[in-house]
Amino acid sequence: MVLFVFYIFLFLLAKPILAGEVLLTDSFDDGDFNDWTVIRNQQWHQPNKPCFNRAYPAQWEIKEGRLGITIDGSPCTTEIIPQDLDLTEIYNYEFEFDWHFSESIHMDRNILIKWQDKKNWQGLHIVDNKLLLQKVINGQLESLYNNWGYFQFKANQQYHFKISVVNDLLTVWVDDQQVLQTLDRPPFLAGFKTLGLQASSGNIFRSVSFFDNFIVRSRDEIGEKKLGVPLYKQHDPTWKNQEYDHASKWSKKYTLERWGCAITSAAMILDYYGINQLPSGRKLDPGKLNFWLRDQPDGFIGQGLVNWLAISRLSQVMSQELQTPVLEYEWIGGDLHSAVKEIDQNRPAILQIPGHFLVADGYIANKTDLYLKDPAYNYELFSQHQTELSSIRSFRPSQTDLSYLLLVYNPEIKVTLIDESGQIPANLNVYIEYIKDPLGGLGDQTQISMIQSLAKPLENKYILKIENNQKEAQEVEIYSYDVDGRVTVLSQIILETKLFNLDFDKSKASQLTEVTNQFTLLRDLLKTLYESGDITAKYAYLKLDQLASYAQNDEENQERYKKLIMSTAQKLEKFVPYSTVIRNIAPSD
Numbered sequence: 001m002v003l004f005v006f007y008i009f010l011f012l013l014a015k016p017i018l019a020g021e022v023l024l025t026d027s028f029d030d031g032d033f034n035d036w037t038v039i040r041n042q043q044w045h046q047p048n049k050p051c052f053n054r055a056y057p058a059q060w061e062i063k064e065g066r067l068g069i070t071i072d073g074s075p076c077t078t079e080i081i082p083q084d085l086d087l088t089e090i091y092n093y094e095f096e097f098d099w100h101f102s103e104s105i106h107m108d109r110n111i112l113i114k115w116q117d118k119k120n121w122q123g124l125h126i127v128d129n130k131l132l133l134q135k136v137i138n139g140q141l142e143s144l145y146n147n148w149g150y151f152q153f154k155a156n157q158q159y160h161f162k163i164s165v166v167n168d169l170l171t172v173w174v175d176d177q178q179v180l181q182t183l184d185r186p187p188f189l190a191g192f193k194t195l196g197l198q199a200s201s202g203n204i205f206r207s208v209s210f211f212d213n214f215i216v217r218s219r220d221e222i223g224e225k226k227l228g229v230p231l232y233k234q235h236d237p238t239w240k241n242q243e244y245d246h247a248s249k250w251s252k253k254y255t256l257e258r259w260g261c262a263i264t265s266a267a268m269i270l271d272y273y274g275i276n277q278l279p280s281g282r283k284l285d286p287g288k289l290n291f292w293l294r295d296q297p298d299g300f301i302g303q304g305l306v307n308w309l310a311i312s313r314l315s316q317v318m319s320q321e322l323q324t325p326v327l328e329y330e331w332i333g334g335d336l337h338s339a340v341k342e343i344d345q346n347r348p349a350i351l352q353i354p355g356h357f358l359v360a361d362g363y364i365a366n367k368t369d370l371y372l373k374d375p376a377y378n379y380e381l382f383s384q385h386q387t388e389l390s391s392i393r394s395f396r397p398s399q400t401d402l403s404y405l406l407l408v409y410n411p412e413i414k415v416t417l418i419d420e421s422g423q424i425p426a427n428l429n430v431y432i433e434y435i436k437d438p439l440g441g442l443g444d445q446t447q448i449s450m451i452q453s454l455a456k457p458l459e460n461k462y463i464l465k466i467e468n469n470q471k472e473a474q475e476v477e478i479y480s481y482d483v484d485g486r487v488t489v490l491s492q493i494i495l496e497t498k499l500f501n502l503d504f505d506k507s508k509a510s511q512l513t514e515v516t517n518q519f520t521l522l523r524d525l526l527k528t529l530y531e532s533g534d535i536t537a538k539y540a541y542l543k544l545d546q547l548a549s550y551a552q553n554d555e556e557n558q559e560r561y562k563k564l565i566m567s568t569a570q571k572l573e574k575f576v577p578y579s580t581v582i583r584n585i586a587p588s589d
Contacts, residue, residue: 069207111198186285269359425457457506
């Protein structure tokens with residue numbers, strides 16, 4: 001029999017929780033509250049003494065089928081929580097109860113929405129007709145915006161309350177009327193365990209508060225998954241008016257509120273992995289992360305784009321101090337299934353849609369839609385954006401190789417990276433990035449940047465060819481990261497066409513040198529002409545390339561090879577654009 005009960009217990013533990021499933025119910029009609037535990041009952045100024053009801057210690061009790069307490073004395077606080085309600089793995093829930101306002105409405109009355117310990121909790125506070133959401137983190141009262149509401153209470157009346165917690169959105173109803181709704185803001189209460197009842201007295205010495213018909217339900221769906229990524233908003237008053245990057249150089253609307261979707265998403269990811277501090281010791285948030293990136297040689301790229309590799313480098317810098325993981329960055333093509341795979345590995349994903357970045361921290365039961373932490377909009381599901389997924393940014397906990405090559409440039413010029421085999425590297429990713437202003441008009445966006453990224457490059461001498469057919473010189477931003485994520489900036493200002501040798505080294509700074517050997521440049525030209533079809537015979541291309549190769553490596557006889565190449569090109573003029581070849585090998589002739 002004991003074994004059978006044990007198996008039933010295991011079954012109940014393993015049983016998934018359904019949306020709407022009742023997690024706790026108590027009407028207190030039996031006069032027993034032994035399954036509730038008083039976790040605090042102490043005066044503010046004399047913590048060794050309990051709350052008092054005049055001459056006697058105040059105690060939680062059941063009266064007329066309601067659980068409550070009467071306090072009349074020195075300022076104090078007391079809480080009582082249910083013993084068997086564990087919300088550690090429940091992300092969305094709601095609870096209802098009846099609240100009896102005995103004697104007067106001019107009293108402190110409280111309910112706990114989230115409870116972790118005496119120094120970390122969140123609750124609803126009512127005095128007179130005003131409702132106020134409160135949050136205490138590490139013993140300090142933290143601010144919330146839009147955290148108050150009003151209801152016309154009357155003394156000696158009972159009111160039906162419902163409170164829901166859905167994706168950090170807190171909503172309070174009284175008698176089926178919504179009176180308060182706010183979105184939680186950092187710092188967040190992580191690791192809370194349960195909810196409960198609270199009573200206190202302060203400037204108002206007397207408080208009488210009694211509760212009935214308490215019921216708690218889950219709002220999580222079976223099969224769904226949520227990672228619980230902290231939610232930041234780019235329009236948070238703390239940082240929304242801060243200048244984003246150096247945006248005043250390219251926009252009259254230069255605030256983080258306008259352009260901060262990527263940096264706010266990055267702050268969420270870092271916070272999720274416990275990286276909540278900057279090297280200066282300041283607490284990390286989108287505003288302070290913006291300041292840190294502005295001071296880095298690689299913090300922003302293009303026109304106001306967050307360099308995701310700088311975020312990875314920051315995780316490396318902070319890992320030893322915070323014992324947090326190093327985050328290895330990866331660009332992934334736009335596929336919802338890829339985001340689901342990341343979430344299955346407990347890794348939130350940064351999503352890119354046209355002009356906007358946001359965080360996916362879960363999926364619905366059938367895995368056809370993603371739960372969002374959106375820095376700009378109040379959407380909860382990806383489908384609400386009604387747009388295609390462009391790509392995914394992944395940050396994977398790692399202690400391995402952070403080496404990378406990153407190229408950023410105007411899409412109107414051509415940049416080609418070639419490895420030692422003469423091919424474009426197979427794992428090279430090429431994509432565009434830009435940001436739209438969520439508060440602006442149709443054309444309010446940053447300039448589009450073309451980006452090439454190569455993870456874990458081989459220690460090779462790469463060829464970098466930059467072709468600029470524009471009238472003005474163009475900058476190509478070049479960032480090389482070693483195995484530990486240290487960056488070397490090799491950017492170039494280019495007019496016309498240039499060829500470079502890029503010596504990549506995983507253990508030290510890479511080197512970039514311009515190719516000035518005219519025969520090396522000629523070989524590149526011949527290859528371009530052949531691939532474009534301007535050289536119409538493979539034999540002609542191979543013959544000239546062979547001669548140029550000999551000349552490239554034989555400095556003593558280059559004049560002789562030069563004449564030989566010119567005469568050969570003339571003989572092959574039927575297949576070769578002779579004037580183009582000669583102009584590049586002997587521009588003065």
